[in-house]
Amino acid sequence: MDRLLKPRPFLIFCLICVFCLLWSTVRFAPVSVTWVSEKKSSCKPRVNVVFLKTHKCASSTIQNIFFRYGDAHNLTFVLPYERNYLGHPLPFNHKMIPDPSRFNRTYNILAHHTRFNQTEIKKVMPEDSIYVTIVRDPLELFASLYSYYELDKAYKLKLENLHRVSLKTFEYKLTFKRLFRKLGLNQMLFDLGFSPNSFRNLKAVSDFINYTDSVFDLVMVAERMEASLVLLKDLMCWDYNDVIAFRHNARNDTNKNNLPPKIQTLIRHLNTGDEMLYQHFKHKLEDRIREFGEDKMAKEIIELRRRTSLFYKFCVKKEMPISKAQVLKEKTHSNVITFLASDSGGNETCNRMINRELEYTDKLRFKQRDMYHVVKKKTTSKKSRPLNRTQPSKITVEKNYHSHQSNDKNIPASSAVDPKTRNVHL
Numbered sequence: 001m002d003r004l005l006k007p008r009p010f011l012i013f014c015l016i017c018v019f020c021l022l023w024s025t026v027r028f029a030p031v032s033v034t035w036v037s038e039k040k041s042s043c044k045p046r047v048n049v050v051f052l053k054t055h056k057c058a059s060s061t062i063q064n065i066f067f068r069y070g071d072a073h074n075l076t077f078v079l080p081y082e083r084n085y086l087g088h089p090l091p092f093n094h095k096m097i098p099d100p101s102r103f104n105r106t107y108n109i110l111a112h113h114t115r116f117n118q119t120e121i122k123k124v125m126p127e128d129s130i131y132v133t134i135v136r137d138p139l140e141l142f143a144s145l146y147s148y149y150e151l152d153k154a155y156k157l158k159l160e161n162l163h164r165v166s167l168k169t170f171e172y173k174l175t176f177k178r179l180f181r182k183l184g185l186n187q188m189l190f191d192l193g194f195s196p197n198s199f200r201n202l203k204a205v206s207d208f209i210n211y212t213d214s215v216f217d218l219v220m221v222a223e224r225m226e227a228s229l230v231l232l233k234d235l236m237c238w239d240y241n242d243v244i245a246f247r248h249n250a251r252n253d254t255n256k257n258n259l260p261p262k263i264q265t266l267i268r269h270l271n272t273g274d275e276m277l278y279q280h281f282k283h284k285l286e287d288r289i290r291e292f293g294e295d296k297m298a299k300e301i302i303e304l305r306r307r308t309s310l311f312y313k314f315c316v317k318k319e320m321p322i323s324k325a326q327v328l329k330e331k332t333h334s335n336v337i338t339f340l341a342s343d344s345g346g347n348e349t350c351n352r353m354i355n356r357e358l359e360y361t362d363k364l365r366f367k368q369r370d371m372y373h374v375v376k377k378k379t380t381s382k383k384s385r386p387l388n389r390t391q392p393s394k395i396t397v398e399k400n401y402h403s404h405q406s407n408d409k410n411i412p413a414s415s416a417v418d419p420k421t422r423n424v425h426l
């Protein structure tokens with residue numbers, strides 16, 4: 001008995017060593033592995049990119065990837081003077097942003113909401129820019145749009161009751177009397193710059209899809225997110241860590257789309273144009289995955305998943321509902337989920353990954369304050385305008401441009417809703 005109770009320094013020392021080793025392996029090893037980036041010599045990383053954000057297609061999640069990359073490499077962003085929209089429903093116009101040559105800069109990244117106009121975008125973006133966008137199953141998209149922006153209130157109709165009303169009237173309203181003049185049927189075609197006047201002209205839709213296909217280097221598919229991210233990494237010649245994505249601006253949704261089949265069919269019919277667009281790019285993505293190699297893709301997805309999960313554990317303590325203050329500032333939904341930084345918070349990479357669109361946009365505008373004259377305290381609206389009144393203000397041009405153009409007869413305002421109430425996300 002005595003012998004057993006006697007302290008044995010060597011044994012204890014060994015136990016402590018083993019414990020420490022195990023602990024450090026568990027605690028640090030996976031994280032440190034994460035930061036090693038692979039070297040690619042065969043291609044040169046691309047820095048010029050246009051990402052067309054589409055509503056309710058997980059585009060905030062992808063946008064964060066471009067924010068991070070441009071921020072880390074000190075690239076120049078095309079930014080709106082305030083908040084997060086470049087026009088819309090007005091198509092993009094170069095007058096909406098500062099002329100970069102006045103600031104001895106050239107633009108590298110356009111990743112904010114706008115309505116696509118290739119001619120105008122080409123005026124400000126370098127010739128070798130990569131064009132990327134994302135599509136989603138139109139049924140899911142429309143159900144999500146309807147719920148997120150509370151279209152049931154604006155149009156006084158629950159989707160469940162769609163079969164009880166005149167489909168023609170509903171189609172007319174959600175095509176031409178769009179909410180905030182932005183939101184309604186065939187949302188992807190609308191964001192891509194297609195005119196609602198031609199939604200029912202299937203030949204025109206088909207030609208437009210053909211045209212879109214010729215412009216965009218990659219059209220991601222929300223239902224195939226991981227494969228899309230791997231293809232993006234490949235296209236941009238970036239690392240895995242560059243395309244890690246946490247789900248941004250997701251709603252804590254209990255009422256996922258479980259509409260009756262009859263209603264689903266009606267919704268698909270109403271979004272025929274988007275359905276054609278989606279099917280085209282879904283098949284195209286499948287072709288590209290085959291070209292890439294299905295086995296290679298499967299392996300790369302596993303690696304991407306592994307790293308995403310490591311970063312998630314390292315950066316995020318938990319997900320939680322958005323704060324009241326943020327709801328007010330962003331004019332967004334109260335059941336949007338945000339990330340609470342883990343104790344490793346303060347790590348710049350983590351901050352970038354969990355930063356929300358509006359905050360991040362403010363930060364980027366501040367980095368480009370030579371162009372935007374913002375002051376650090378700032379954030380919303382009025383204060384982010386140029387402070388230097390003696391300078392011929394760009395804002396004047398922009399304002400005139402807006403007031404001039406907003407008489408656009410093709411896109412009547414929704415009479416039901418105040419356009420200022422909710423114009424922010426996804």
Ligand SMILES: *[C@@H]1O[C@H](CO)[C@@H](O)[C@H](O)[C@H]1NC(C)=O
Nearest residue numbers: 069070071072073074075367
């Ligand atoms: C970006 O700019 C910051 C601040 O000027 C600088 O510290 C950093 O090294 C720059 N990063 C790159 C990749 O140029």
Ligand SMILES: *[C@@H]1O[C@H](CO)[C@@H](O)[C@H](O)[C@H]1NC(C)=O
Nearest residue numbers: 100101102103104105106370
């Ligand atoms: C403009 O930028 C280039 C390199 O980015 C630099 O060589 C040049 O001196 C700059 N010109 C002015 C007027 O700042």
Ligand SMILES: *[C@@H]1O[C@H](CO)[C@@H](O)[C@H](O)[C@H]1NC(C)=O
Nearest residue numbers: 091092116117118119120193
């Ligand atoms: C796109 O821009 C070009 C050039 O400014 C203009 O001619 C054209 O009408 C624009 N398209 C739309 C749909 O606004």
Ligand SMILES: *[C@@H]1O[C@H](CO)[C@@H](O)[C@H](O)[C@H]1NC(C)=O
Nearest residue numbers: 206207209210211212213214
């Ligand atoms: C687009 O249309 C042109 C002819 O106008 C045709 O040659 C081309 O193959 C089409 N592209 C696609 C992707 O359908």
Ligand SMILES: *[C@@H]1O[C@H](CO)[C@@H](O)[C@H](O)[C@H]1NC(C)=O
Nearest residue numbers: 252253254319320321322337
């Ligand atoms: C999501 O909502 C459920 C039920 O309302 C709630 O219990 C849960 O905590 C919420 N999760 C987050 C991350 O907000």
Ligand SMILES: *[C@@H]1O[C@H](CO)[C@@H](O)[C@H](O)[C@H]1NC(C)=O
Nearest residue numbers: 031032035346347348349350
């Ligand atoms: C984030 O933390 C990791 C691990 O501690 C470190 O290697 C990395 O440099 C940090 N990144 C930044 C941008 O600070």
Ligand SMILES: *[C@@H]1O[C@H](CO)[C@@H](O)[C@H](O)[C@H]1NC(C)=O
Nearest residue numbers: 373387388389390391392393
């Ligand atoms: C305001 O703009 C004018 C003209 O560009 C310039 O001369 C002046 O230094 C600027 N003042 C400040 C405070 O930036």
